[in-house]
Amino acid sequence: MSGISVYSHKISALIKVPAVLLAVSLLALTLAGCNDKPAEQAATGRPVLVATVHYEAEAPERSFVGTIRPRIETDMGFRVAGKVAKRLVEVGQRVEAGQPLAVLDEVDLRLQAEQAEAEYRAATGVVAQAVAAETRAKELRGKGWSTDAQLDQTKAAADEARSRLIRAERSVELTKNSLSYTTLTADARGVVTATLIEPGQVVASGQTAIRVARSAEKEAVVAIPETLLARARGGAARVTLWSEPDKKYTAKLRELAPIADVATRTYLAKFSLPDATDDMELGMTATLTLADADQERVARVPLSALFNQGDKASLYVVDRESGAVKLLPVTVKSYGTDTAVITGGVEEGARVVALGVQKLDPAQKVRVVASLSF
Template identity: 45%
Template sequence: MPLPLPRAAALAVLLPLLAACSEAQPQAAKAPPVVQTALVRLAPETEDRRYTGVVVARREAVEGFRVGGRMIARLVDVGDRVKAGQVLARLDPTDLDLAAESAAAEVDAAKAALARAAAEVARGAALAGRSFASASDLEGRELTRDEARGRLLRAERQHALARNQRAYAELTASADGVVTGVSAEAGQVVALGDPVLTLAADGVIEVSVAIPEGRLGDLDGGAATVSLWSDGTTYPARLRERAPAADAASRTYAVRFAFDDPQGRARLGMTATVALTRGDPRPVARLPLSAVLDQGAGAAVYVVGEGGRLALRPVTVLRWAAGEAVVSGLAEGERVVTLGVNRLAPDLPVRLASAAL
């Protein structure tokens, strides 16, 4: 049945439009992938550790008498400067004088006995020469003389010892220095070797610090400096001494660092800070572990270049740390992809996840 003329005309207009709509549409271009990135920040690969200590003298001696007795005088106080050989304190010398006089009397008696024994030997030799005395009698006289000679020698040694002990009644400084402590007062009875005062000798000064047992590795191969709290002056320092065993209570090791102070600003007892620096001073970058890619040719990272295209950059991994890799071979300010690097390819255009990164 033929269609009416108006409907036929409408179909003639719609058929071309339907045919055009049924044709396949061209596929839209695929958008570049979005990547997470981070800026490279270079910094030296060093670690600084700081420990608080006290300025001390390298040589600090506790001075005491070499004999016992009652101390009658102390001639210095804390803070006084002394010279080597200067008298610091005195003991009552009465008993020591008596001992020296007794030893001198023993020497005189031994000399007299030796002289008498020598005279007897001479008399015996004369009698034996005229056959008035036997050889055994002369031999006995000679033995008596030799014994007297030995007693004289012993008496002389005792006399010398008594004189020395009399001299020990005066306590003298063992070196130039400053008195840092006093342990006895005049009128006190002290025994041989009891501490009387403490003397810090002039010369090299040091800083004494306590290092925890877990940080002893900081002492190996690192540079050290000493800073005074009083004025902030900093000096190069060198490790001079470390204790072979830890303190039983604190579990720390006593360590001493020596330093030169030509201006004389450091004073004994001042507080100082010892800084220990370890590591490589060359600038390195710290990246997340997910940023490093190794496809068999060594470690590399993807760097976002101009136009948003990726470049595969070889790097050197200096060490692996907790959650990060310390690498060299990058420049300050470069942008590195940190996630999904195994799905990327060189020269691939990408978009940044955030313009703030």
């Protein structure tokens, strides 16, 4: 029996040897698998969160909705009274300087002109007679055949005749001018915005007949709150049209209302547009943007992105192609609750590591997994 026990013990020992070898092999494979993960991570780079640097004015810009208006809009009317014979333009029509807009009936004015010319001819004949009588009176008085009273009388008659001639001349000129006023013409290039007369209508002198907006100068009209009056006066302004949002126009404050609107408590401001073109139509909707003049441009970055080595704060900038990081010193202007304001050191659009900068090494490559917005 003792021999059988010894034999069984040897067999069990032989069976245990392969099991131990199998366990050792599995442990080696497991360790090899664990060692591959750091190698793979080292090849792909350390995952990081980044923030994009964007420089802008320190104080935020303010935008207002406005309307494009003409700087000069003229209510044009006839300088003489009369009956409208023709209206030659319609609303929205573009006109040039000197272009006829409307015409009055000229019959009565032509009769007045003929009457003035007849009076001028009569006054010319009277002057000729008075001058001849004055000449004879002077000759007779020189020979002693006339008195001083008769000479003075002929002189007075001659002076009156000359005055009548001057009045007749002026009357002829006035009637000619009145005839020219029967045609209403545009005094500048522009657009007709209103027509307030129709053919057959009798109008008075100076009554508004046609309204023309000059196209030479245009402006943006907006309502400014009282808190931004200083920025409106001294700040930089630009205008964009809703129809062309990518095109910007320089704007300059031309007029600011001295009194606020009773209902809105805002001040009406008019900004001239020296770069306006014919493509900018009157009445278009525009956006006026106000910014402080000569304002320093800053960027806001997360506080966790700053790496301070004791002398100066720095940022880790990530190369977009290689994934390498570079530590660059920056100038910090102020600190906030969760952000820092910088004025320089990194370029516009640079991507900086936002978290875990204390564990980074400049020789280490990173992999961007997400971007933060600030």
